[in-house]
Amino acid sequence: MLKFSAIILLAFVHLAVALPAYESLAGLSDREINEFIARNGIATIPDPPAPLAAGQDGLKLSVDPAHPFITPGPDDIRGPCPALNTLANHGYLPRTGVARPDQIVTAVMEALNLGNDFAKFLVYQAFLMNGNPLTNLMSIGTKTSLTGQDPPTPALVGGLSQHGTFEGDTSMSRVDAFFGDPAAFNQTRFNNFLAFSTQYGFNGTYDINATAEYRHHLLQDSIQTNPELDFTAPRILSAYSEAVFPLVYFVDGRLNNRQLTQAAASSFFANQRFPADFYRQPAPVTFDIIEPMVGTIFNKYPFTPGMNYGTNNYVLMPDTPALTDFCGIYTDIVLRVIPAQYPSPSSELRQALNTNLGFLFDAVKVHHACTQVFPYERDD
Numbered sequence: 001m002l003k004f005s006a007i008i009l010l011a012f013v014h015l016a017v018a019l020p021a022y023e024s025l026a027g028l029s030d031r032e033i034n035e036f037i038a039r040n041g042i043a044t045i046p047d048p049p050a051p052l053a054a055g056q057d058g059l060k061l062s063v064d065p066a067h068p069f070i071t072p073g074p075d076d077i078r079g080p081c082p083a084l085n086t087l088a089n090h091g092y093l094p095r096t097g098v099a100r101p102d103q104i105v106t107a108v109m110e111a112l113n114l115g116n117d118f119a120k121f122l123v124y125q126a127f128l129m130n131g132n133p134l135t136n137l138m139s140i141g142t143k144t145s146l147t148g149q150d151p152p153t154p155a156l157v158g159g160l161s162q163h164g165t166f167e168g169d170t171s172m173s174r175v176d177a178f179f180g181d182p183a184a185f186n187q188t189r190f191n192n193f194l195a196f197s198t199q200y201g202f203n204g205t206y207d208i209n210a211t212a213e214y215r216h217h218l219l220q221d222s223i224q225t226n227p228e229l230d231f232t233a234p235r236i237l238s239a240y241s242e243a244v245f246p247l248v249y250f251v252d253g254r255l256n257n258r259q260l261t262q263a264a265a266s267s268f269f270a271n272q273r274f275p276a277d278f279y280r281q282p283a284p285v286t287f288d289i290i291e292p293m294v295g296t297i298f299n300k301y302p303f304t305p306g307m308n309y310g311t312n313n314y315v316l317m318p319d320t321p322a323l324t325d326f327c328g329i330y331t332d333i334v335l336r337v338i339p340a341q342y343p344s345p346s347s348e349l350r351q352a353l354n355t356n357l358g359f360l361f362d363a364v365k366v367h368h369a370c371t372q373v374f375p376y377e378r379d380d
């Protein structure tokens, strides 16, 4: 009897050890799948999620019972993006702060109603710069071993907090990297956001006027004070897009007036939490709404990309892509920024990169007539 029990026990032990490595992953939680991938190396790459189904892409309560706010634990990672931090705090993303790109696409569609192509554009761009293509995992904040074995240097796999990629200078609520941690919320800086809303926005809200003024101020301020300011592609696009995001996606979808109250702004930026009873946008919001708003704030205060060589010494770089040159920025990301981290990838790594580059172009081509570019030998 004892012998029989021991055999059964051994069989269970064997199963338990074998299961994560060899059995189907179906039925495991996102966290378990992420841990599995982090342990076992190269991951299969799921296709990006489809758009929300017609009839399920409208107004919806974001803080439903399945998505309560929970303060992040000491090991949970948060980073420079107030939206993704909020989604992790509400469980739309794994609360660890480590996620697959397709999970992030789903989360921003579900919780904020980003249009599918726009969500994919943001996510796959960031993933190629900051994620781990071998394990298909990315940290929404600092670099972590939870994203698994790194590909060889000069790949960074630094997470969204990695300065000089998506993260960059002139942020609205974070200091420039020259002055401190560029991913940490900075109350003094955010007070300026509120002050500009009070001074320029309708009824003290963060609206398109306040956005234009604050965005302009941030660049001028960094030109005056940051000797290492870098304001070139791809940062110029993320800086200007992020400036308009709050007055779209952070405004309750039932109101949807492009005027963000200071209370709602503080809830997202400072508390990384949905305002109580918050509804997402009433329809998916994509390039065709965001880009004209970016155009409005740019046209009020146009700028040329450039870099500081010492404070108040902004050297124009007119040969780098301008904010208005979307396809130029796409091409620059694909042919310059990504190969700088992956100059000669092995075949496995190259396939993973090519797959993600394909997802990025699929997102771009819906709204822009860019020509696809290929930094590596093609796998298709």
Ligand code: HEM
Binding pocket: 080, 081, 082, 083, 084, 104, 108, 112, 114, 119, 122, 123, 126, 160, 161, 166, 167, 168, 169, 170, 171, 172, 173, 174, 238, 242, 243, 245, 246, 249, 250
């Ligand atoms: C969908 C994928 C997204 C990714 C990968 C992403 C990533 C990032 C990153 C890396 C930053 C830091 C940039 C910096 O300021 O240096 C950032 C900032 C920001 N993100 Fe996101 N983000 C995403 C979606 C969103 C959405 C849907 C919103 C909606 C409101 C949003 C709002 C913002 C804002 C307002 C900032 C600026 C923070 C500041 O300047 O202080 N993001 N995001």
